[in-house]
Amino acid sequence: MFADWPLLSLVIWTPILGGLIVLTMGDRMPEASRRVGLAFAVLTFLVSIPLFTQFDRGTHEMQFVEMIPWISTFNIHYHLGVDGISMPLILLTTFTTVLVVIAAWEAIQYRVSQYLAAFLVMEGLMIGVFSALDAVLFYVFFEAMLIPMFLVIGIWGGPNRIYATLKFFLYTFLGSVFLLIGLIYLYTQSGSFAILDFHHLPLGMTAQTLIFLGMLLAFGVKIPMFPVHTWLPDAHVEAPTGGSVILAAIMLKIGGYGFLRFSLPIAPDAAMALDWLMVTLSLIAVVYIGLVALMQQDMKKLIAYSSIAHMGFVTLGFFIVFMIFNNTGSWQGAALGISGGMVQMISHGLISAAMFLCVGVLYDRMHSRRIADYGGVANTMPWFAAFFVLFAMANTGLPGTSGFVGEFMVILAAFRADFWIALLAATTLILAAAYTLWLVKRVVYGEVANDNVAKLTDVNRREFWVLGVLAFAVLLLGVWPAPLLDVLDATVDNLVRHIAVSKL
Amino acid sequence: MTFEIPDFIPVIPELFLLGMGCFILVADLFIPQARRDITYGLAQFSLLGALLLTLWLAAPEVRITMSGTFVADPMSDLLKSVVLLISAVVFLYARPYLMSRDLYQGEFYVLGLFGVLGMMVMISANSLLTLYLGLELLSLCLYAMVAFNRDSTQAAESAMKYFVLGSIASGVLLYGMSMLYGITGTLDIAGVTAGILTASGEFNMALVFALAFVVVALAFKLGAVPFHMWLPDVYHGAPTPVTLFIGTAPKIAALAIIMRLLVDGLGPLHADWQGMLLILAVLSLAVGNVVAIAQTNIKRMFAYSTISHVGFVLLAVMAGTTEGNAAALFYVIAYALMAAGGFGMVLYLSRQGFEADNIQDFRGLNERSPWFAFIMLLLMASMAGLPPTLGFYAKLAVLQAVVQVDFVWIAVFAVLMSVIGAFYYLRIIKFMYFDKPEDRTELSRGMDFNVVLSVNGLLMLGLGIFPGILMSLTAAVR
Secondary structure, eight states: OOTTSOHHHHHHHHHHHHHHHHHHHTTSOHHHHHHHHHHHHHHHHHHHHHHHHTOOTTOOSOEEEEEEEEEGGGTEEEEEEEOTTHHHHHHHHHHHHHHHHHHHHHHOOSSHHHHHHHHHHHHHHHHHHHHBOBHHHHHHHHHHTHHHHHHHHHHHOOTTHHHHHHHHHHHHHHHHHHHHHHHHHHHHHHSOOBHHHHHTOOOOHHHHHHHHHHHHHHHHHHTTOTTSOTHHHHHHHHSOHHHHHHIIIIIHHHHHHHIIIIIHHHSHHHHHHTHHHHHHHHHHIIIIIHHHHHTOSBHHHHHHHHHHHHHHHHHHHHHTHHHHHHHHOOHHHHHHHHHHHHHHHHHHHHHHHHHHHHHHHHHHHHSOOBGGGOOOHHHHOHHHHHHHHHHHHHHHTOTTSHHHHHHHHHHHHHHHHOHHHHHHHHHHHHHHHHHHHHHHHHHTSSSOOSHHHHTOOOOOHHHHHHHHHHHHHHHHHHHOOHHHHHHHHHHHHHHHHHHHSOOO | OOOOOOOOGGGHHHHHHHHHHHHHHHHGGGSOGGGTHHHHHHHHHHHHHHHHHHHHHOOSSOEEETTTTEEEOHHHHHHHHHHHHHHHHHHHHHHHHHHTTTOOOHHHHHHHHHHHHHHHHHHTBOBHHHHHHHHHHHHHHHHHHHTOSTTOHHHHHHHHHHHHHHHHHHHHHHHHHHHHHHHHSOOBHHHHHHHHHHHTTTTHHHHHHHHHHHHHHHHHHHTOTTSOTHHHHHHHHSOHHHHHHHHSHHHHHHHHHIIIIIIIITGGGHHHHHHHHHHHHHHHHHHHHHHHHTOOBHHHHHHHHHHHHHHHHHHHHHHOSHHHHHHHHHHHHHHHHHHHHHHHHHHHHOBTTBOOOBGGGGTTHHHHOHHHHHHHHHHHHHHHTOTTSHHHHHHHHHHHHHHHTTOHHHHHHHHHHHHHHHHHHHHHHHHHHHSOOSOOOOOOOOHHHHHHHHHHHHHHHHHHHSTHHHHHHHHHHO
């Protein structure tokens, strides 16, 4: 029944419209703003469900395509469509936003309507990023979402928020302008801004290398990769809970998505030539950032570093494909790395969202993120402790949770490439276990550390449902990842075949 | 000797504006101070009347009249319409400021109208002489307007600087033109082009000299580095409504004479002026963006930001392609709209005895007036070139033209500079949204002011979501 609806446009514009409506409600009716905001978030999620159910798993072609001329002077189109890579990310976005809106119910009291409007508008823009098939349209969404995030961190953030938000903005902006030049160059070569046309455009090695490096700056900052990751801990620590959740669950994924949609298919030869660089940076992220995470005193900072380490796994999975080619010459082995990276992105989206929400629950009660201020929380908040431990286990990649699936696939792929890479990658299992479980030990277990902890109350019904839904999703994806893998299969397979062919 | 009566039809908007200007000049003498609104109304009527006449007479073909000294073509129709529209907006923004400072006098409007007439003549110039006449008419009006607040020593100093430097630039331009005349034997711009083509070889050195003088003068009028020194002082010293006037429509007129004189007239010398413009553009981008960071006065900050925008415009012209010219026109129109809104916001915040020209004065605007904080947010995002605002597409068009002629590294430099530029626009957003207000005076302007300023700001978003409208207009006229 939804076949002829412009579903993608609906998913993009419903939350933006909702955001504008909430914005006009102003500050006089905070309760009503929350309800309207939630209604729009839920509506968007419902509208996005047919994208999953009606999705044709047998093809790598773009689906739900919409195409209208937009700026005829430059042959730019309002061109939307999704494939197996982008569709799960859209669902992740609509799902997470609902949780973020609910999580803000009591935590945000200042300028509620602006807060909710920022998140709803941002939701629409992020979905736009995942569904845009025109490079300018992509770039517009990609940049436009910086403004609401800039405001979210700056207005509702912590004490050092202005430094953090400016750093966030300028880092991302700096990276993305190189992407813009790359896209314009591709346009002058191909005469069109259609991303799919770029995929089939033959390019020389110099051009490919420069374009690849430009895109690496854009997406490497976004995901973020070592050594351009330093904005993330700052932004995470200062952002309000909702901001951290969206940042970790979705915005980082846009970097990974960019690699799959732009870097690999547009400049496969450069990616092949530079894969040593990408793999090295990924491994540094996994090992070194893992060690850094171990030393953090601030819960949010710890989770932020853990995000960087996990994202290192994603880029490892994406860029190890060329080594697998060289070693085995097989398609399937290479596809495993990319699929693993994708599963890891979705899984990390859920887990990091859950972890940040857990920290938010504690922060709302104690107004502190310092690990040292906690201890023995399990005694006063048993339900919370159960959730927190579950998510921590998922973060370490415990089998049965979603964290396991992606990491396992990537490590398996890494073994086909090189034993030593696999070995280094596998250290994440130890490091993640070390920093996450140590965090759990210090915060949740032990004696009740102080009077403040003794006065804590357990999660209320609203928080229970938010965390419960996430826990369900994490476990479901852990024991039954097949629906996600089915969606990915055809697209990833096609991507691997595409990048195996030289463009020179 | 026969005297041929020229075709007056294409000149009707200019004649109308001239007539109205003279009429207001006289009529204003008989209007008491309490009824000054009549002068204001007449001035707005003249601008809007001229706008309607321009639109009504707009035609797709090139019309040359007045013995070949005046040209009306689609480009002039478009630019004149925008100049008239923006000037009307400027007059509207200026009114509350002038009223609250005893500056609400007919002279402001008369000078403004003659300045607009000068711009229209510049836009339609088809001979070196017309071009110079238009430029001088505009400049003289602007010198007087800068000194309009005669009790302000700062304004007087600015006006003096502007006058002396501006006169030197005019002299330089005249000198360059005289050399062109000497080489080609004609003042007609098309004739100059033809003359250059036939004379080349013989007068190469003289041509390059003439070119250098012309480029220097034009760079001065636009405010490109290293001929930018006057700009921050004039912007800062002039009363804000005058800064608003100087910072918007005259930029469009200045680009028009660059199009007429450099791109069309001296087109055969493109290889020679391309390098000159490239240097000017690169320096303007660097100096404008970097120095703007250090400013605490918002008018000075806008002055340096203007310099950096001029850098972008010159980059587009430098490309020398149809796309480049269209991009330059698009950019300058977008810039004029942004600048009008930006200064409009400064005027919105100012009141009697309070200029609101410090960046800090924007502190906590989101608490005082969420709506106008949002409008300023859009304007700043547009100036920084963030999508989905108009400024992004202006930069996109310019970058596309630059990459197309294989100046990829220049494009990279330009975007790097705009990242630096983004910082000081973000700083204003930071003051508005992240800080608490110190000053909680009620902000209220007239209904007309609020509506026009809102439309001005929303236009950044509206034209950002549908940039094709303006883009195809500018592409069609080049």
